[in-house]
Amino acid sequence: MIFIKKTNILQLLLLLLVLSSCNQKNKKGVLSDAELPKDTLPHMEPPANQLPKLTTQYINSKKNNIEHFYNKTWPNSSMNGSFLVAKNGQIIFEKYEGMANFRDKTPITATTPLHLASVSKILTASAVLKLIDAKKIGLDQKVNTIITNFPFPDVTVKTLLNHRSGMRNYAYFTDKKDGVWDRHDILSNKDIVHLMATKEIGLESRTDARFSYCNTNYAVLALIIEKVTGLSYKKAMERMIFKPLEMNHTYVFDYEKDKDTAVTSYKGNKVEIGKDYLDAVYGDKNIYSTPRDLLKFELARNSPNFLSPNLLKLVYTPFSNEHKGQKNYGLGIRMINWETGQNFYFHNGWWHGNTSSYITLLKENVTIIALSNKFTTKTYQVRKLAPLFGDYPFKLGKDDKEE
Template sequence: MTTLLPPRLARAALVVLLAGAACGRWAAAAEPSPELARSIDAMLSRHLKPGAPGATVIVTDHGVPLFRKAYGLANVAGNVALDPAMSLRVGSVTKQFTAAAIMLLAEQGKLALSDRIDQYLPGYPKTDTPVTIEHLLTHTSGIRNYTALPRFGEVMTTDVSVDEGIAFFKDAAPEFKPGDRFAYSNSNYFLLGAIIERVSGMPYADFMAQSIFAPLQLTHTAIETGAAAAPVVGYTQERRNVVASPDYSMRWPYAAGALRTSVDDLALWDQAIAQGKLLKPESWNRMATSYQLHGKRPTGYGYGFFIRTMRGKAAIEHGGDIGGFSADTLRFPQEGIYIAVLGNSDSASPAPDALAEKIAALVLQR
């Protein structure tokens, strides 16, 4: 049955239901609907074919699972089927976890979002208007996106240290004065990773494991720091053929995109946000509020989240694309709906974000 969950997520769902019985908090949660599950499955089956790279999918309502299933192959050459418990690379979905780490350090009094970044990154070029940690969180720093710089294709297969990565882009001319515009830049979150290391005194991957993943029992989630055998192969389109994506260094994605996780762990992550775990509710709310340029013009981005309206509903979303993989996470906070689609192809059509929207259309019309 497509709505069954592994024991640890099933226990989490049971806790949600018991909490609802006690205080009515989850009264809006709907019973899993076989008809809805069949509708989602039929739609996804039209797009995700057997014998090809596919996707893992989960849909929850206030933490209660409505749908969970995998489609396609984790390893085409080995004819290994994808399983919903498997961990996949999720690219820029990493950013919401990095932003949460920054908020955790802020709550601990170890940094302030208004701090200049050169307080933590000695030698980083100063500008007339200081770049702050909040500028990095909101993509309003003006710092150029290192993955879009001309020479990035030449170096992306080579392991780098954090300092070497920063050196690659730090002297590129800023696009604009800090705080004046929104421009999505992976460099912002690379720098946030370096700040986390400086403040915590440990490698970014270790801090995330100890302070974020372990407390929330995200046991299938990790920051990749090097080559490692994984059961899920990433694929790309080469002319008319689907081939394994070339290997490249996971040191470059770093705090901007080196996360590997499962849909089960993402569902637990969603409930941590909804229930105010790890961070104070005001911190989660701040992350999910659109940043305003000069206090007036909303950017449509908070801290690690895009803030959108979808089908007339407030939505919080972030996707991720990284060689061989594509992902999307979509939250409807007022309805309590969460959708995650993780694909092991970077050239699938429809892409995970489009599939997540199609699922949302089915779920929200109940």
Template structure:
């Protein structure tokens, strides 16, 4: 594997998959395990997933959770799911909008006077059009900083200040530019309005009502509760360093969540079928900024939720990547067809290099959501999953 420098920004690296010809989805019964084995055969140490079609759920795993002991991955493992946290954070904020306690188009200075940014609204934070820069390339400026920050606690205000002090990526509302600073500020707004922590509100409003028994925000606790895989990054000398134990305060409301593939499927089905948000608020969440300027039919980023074009049409969800753990959770618009996949190695390929792991992952996602595709289907744009930034 190619050693990749890790101090790239951990901004969005969403897979944009454009396939020729939309065809009806057909069930892909019994295909999950062989497709996960194709991912491990391509070089991923361990992978596990859950696919769903209505009430039918299929869970499977392949490869190893620990390369030293050879312990296998299992479908129900806990996993750091990175920026999938953003969908949870945005959902709570939209619930506050529904309660009349927050306005999407209010300037953020109304809620955070000490962190005001001229022209930036709450909506711009949630759809990444604020122009506020990311903080990650500062706190992870070198490979050594990954170890140096393993036990460090970052305060949200500290992360926000770092991002606000960096050169802007653009004018407010002008263009989409992924920045985790946006969701740190969003989390601070959530706490200012409710008087409670982000973890408390997500637990009260989402985790407990949906009975997501293996989902939580760990705060400064470095160890993942329950069974989990190692979190590998290829290091110098061909070794794999394990980053599973980590103080995730650096990600907070932008990417701190621990969950399982089953819990995430439950969450996104509840979200897309209206259990968590009224129709008007879900419509706001699904109002997107296009990935491809002038071509909204290919999908785009909404309020903590994105759409992506597959061969059978648009799917909805989010992906996440932190140090050594990555996850993708995609769903049809009605929440019926679902797939969530988790992998235990990141930052394994240099930009522009062949990436058979991503190719096999995209093939699995497309088959599970769209069924077997005709030979005429082809990728018109290379997926961006290989652009593995620190937190996505």
């Protein structure tokens, strides 16, 4: 009898363990990090081969020019942020100055994660592209076949990536004083879709009719990542990008957990900018990182095993040609296409007091990154360094605010 009772107890414990495992999905329907086997998700990989090593003479010649530009742009150590220039994955020049928090005098260092603002879109797009390449979703797949309550039947994954969905910016339609949203409540990505589906928030323009840069596109892409992977956006980005590339100082901002510990954002006069009801939305923003981590990401993104050749070509294809001009957008990347055939690929960001610039000179294997948590448009001027490495005819004014 004693043996039978012990067996029953063991069986009961085993049953409870199984039930607990089956219930690992939280109330949002997202799997725990341990539940999904690691080999079921595509992930970015570090490049297999190192690029040619730079000579000391080359590094010194470029470093002097970059340092001159830096001192002229941010005289008297006036930068409050992080700055890096690298070629072939080798850092030529980097600088970290100012304060992560002026109240407690916490300095910005090489390991201080700063808010990437809209540069986050490049990372979100990269995760989506990996899922497309793995055939877990289709580039031309309708969004409403993935997110069932999504209200716009013609919007595809592609039109989200290249900002041609025609959707309205959630920051604008939730800011209305007509009861669409109570700004005392924190807005979520799922709230955005629910509002568009239930509050008669129509399209701003017909889908795929024109380019219109819109943060809503990337908030929805983050939901697609969650739906396809079964993980939260935060966990999916960790699994697919951050951990494989050893981006150890990069994370997705969690409003409840990180609002009091993340690097503070400031106006240009050092007045602190607090959080608001839009700060919990992710995908379009809310990744914190460092230039060195972004350099690891950039090297992986430019390696042959990032994407299949056909899909990679589409990433750098200008999709908005209804109006003649040099500026355009691919799949998660801005571009300037000159008539000479030269192309410039980049993304800027601006959220609260955070400004960011991410530049990839593909032909020259050069990466330029600038991040600041104290508002300044000087962050965007780092594109002026591109002519040091190739034929890039820039004439950028001091007040350039392109985001």
